Amino acid sequence: MKAIRKSVVAATGIALALSLAACGGGDEAAGSGGGKSDGGADKALKAADPAATLKTAAAKGAQQNTYRTQGTSKDQDGEYVTEGAFQVKPHASEKKDVGPKTAELPDGISRMITLNDKMYFNGEKVPGKKWWTFSIEGADKSKDPSTELFVRLTSALATSKDAKNTGVETVGGRRAARFQGTVVVSELAAYKGDAMQEKDRDFTVKQWKQEGVEKAVLTVWVDKDGVVAKTEESGKGSKGEYRRTDEYRDWGADLGIKPPPAAETATEKEVLEAEMKKQK
Numbered sequence: 214m215k216a217i218r219k220s221v222v223a224a225t226g227i228a229l230a231l232s233l234a235a236c237g238g239g240d241e242a243a244g245s246g247g248g249k250s251d252g253g254a255d256k257a258l259k260a261a262d263p264a265a266t267l268k269t270a271a272a273k274g275a276q277q278n279t280y281r282t283q284g285t286s287k288d289q290d291g292e293y294v295t296e297g298a299f300q301v302k303p304h305a306s307e308k309k310d311v312g313p314k315t316a317e318l319p320d321g322i323s324r325m326i327t328l329n330d331k332m333y334f335n336g337e338k339v340p341g342k343k344w345w346t347f348s349i350e351g352a353d354k355s356k357d358p359s360t361e362l363f364v365r366l367t368s369a370l371a372t373s374k375d376a377k378n379t380g381v382e383t384v385g386g387r388r389a390a391r392f393q394g395t396v397v398v399s400e401l402a403a404y405k406g407d408a409m410q411e412k413d414r415d416f417t418v419k420q421w422k423q424e425g426v427e428k429a430v431l432t433v434w435v436d437k438d439g440v441v442a443k444t445e446e447s448g449k450g451s452k453g454e455y456r457r458t459d460e461y462r463d464w465g466a467d468l469g470i471k472p473p474p475a476a477e478t479a480t481e482k483e484v485l486e487a488e489m490k491k492q493k
Contacts, residue, residue: 254437258381258390261435266378267371267392268408270435274364277464278302282363284459286310289452295459298468299361304329305470326472333472339479339487346472347481358416363461365417366444368409369396370431382434384442385460389434397428425451440464 282297293312300306306327314321317336324335330350338345358365370376376394383389401409402418409417421429429448436442440461447456472478479487 254388255381258388258437259378261378261390263376263378263392263394264371264408266390266435266439267367267376267433270433270439270441271360271364271367271371271408273439274367274441275360279464279466279468280461281463281466281468282459282461284457286455286457288455295457298463298470300468300470301361305468307468307470326470328470328472331472333478335473338484342479342483343477344473345479345484347484356412356416358413359410360413363441363444363459365409365413366431366446367433367435367441368413369401369417369429370394370433371408372396372401372404372406372414373431374400384434384436385462387436387442389436389442391432391434393430393432395428395430398422398426421450 279298279300282295282299284295286293286295291313293310295308295310297306297308304327306325308323308325310323312321312323322335326333330348330352331346332349333344333346335344337343360368370392373394373396376392379391379393381388382391398418398421401414404414421427426448429446432443432445433441434443443458443460445456445458448454
C-alpha cells in the first residue's frame with residue numbers, strides 16, 4: 214500500500230531521532246505448474262474450499278525463505294510499478310518503485326536494500342553519494358510480524374466470513390484459483406481462530422487502523438500446488454483509496470542481494486551532519 218519513498222521519510226526521521234539522541238523458502242522451487250488449462254486441475258481448483266485452501270497456502274508460504282515480487286500500486290501519492298526480492302533468514306530485501314518524479318527523486322525511482330539491521334536508500338543526501346544508510350540495530354522488534362506480507366494477507370482473507378472461490382485464472386503462466394472477500398478490521402481484531410497468528414493479526418490491524426482503513430477487499434490466487442501466485446489489497450483509508458497487486462515467483466532462488474558500493478554510500482554520520490546543516 215505504501216511506496217518506498219514513504220519508508221524513506223520514516224527512516225530519515227528514525228535515523229535523525231536516534232542519532233540526535235546519541236549526541237545529546239530455500240528448498241526446491243514451489244509452484245512450477247504450467248499455465249495451460251487442464252480440465253482435471255481446473256475442476257479441482259474451482260472446487261477448492263476458500264478457508265482450508267487459504268490456510269494451507271499461508272502455512273506453505275511461511276516455509277519459503279526466498280522469493281521475488283512484481284506488481285503495481287496506486288494511492289494518494291500516485292501510481293507505481295514495483296518489484297522486490299525477499300529473503301527471510303538471514304533477513305535481506307531489495308525493493309524498487311517507479312513512480313511520480315519529485316525533487317528528491319527526479320527520475321521517479323525509489324530503491325531500498327535491507328541486510329539484517331542495515332538499510333540503504335538511493336538519493337543524494339550527501340553531495341557526490343548516490344546512496345545513504347543507517348542502522349536499526351537495537352530497535353525493538355518484539356511487535357514485528359512473524360511472517361511475510363503475502364502470508365499475512367492470505368491468512369487475513371482466510372478469517373473472512375465472506376471469502377469465496379470466484380473461479381480459475383492464469384497468473385504468471387500458472388493456473389490458479391481466485392479467492393476474494395472483505396476483511397472488516399474490527400472483526401479481524403476480535404478474531405481468535407487458528408487461520409492467522411495472533412502477532413500477525415495484531416500487526417495487520419494496527420497498520421490498517423493507523424491508515425484509517427476500516428475494511429479491505431483482499432484477493433488471493435493459489436495455484437494447483439497450493440502456492441500463493443498473486444495477491445491484491447484494496448480499500449479506502451484516511452487519505453483516500455488505494456490498491457496494491459503483487460505476483461510471486463522464484464521461490465527458493467539465490468537472490469544475490471548485496472549492499473551498494475561503499476564509495477557511493479553516505480554513512481549515518483554524514484547524513485546526520487548534512488541534515489543538521491539544512492536545519493541551521
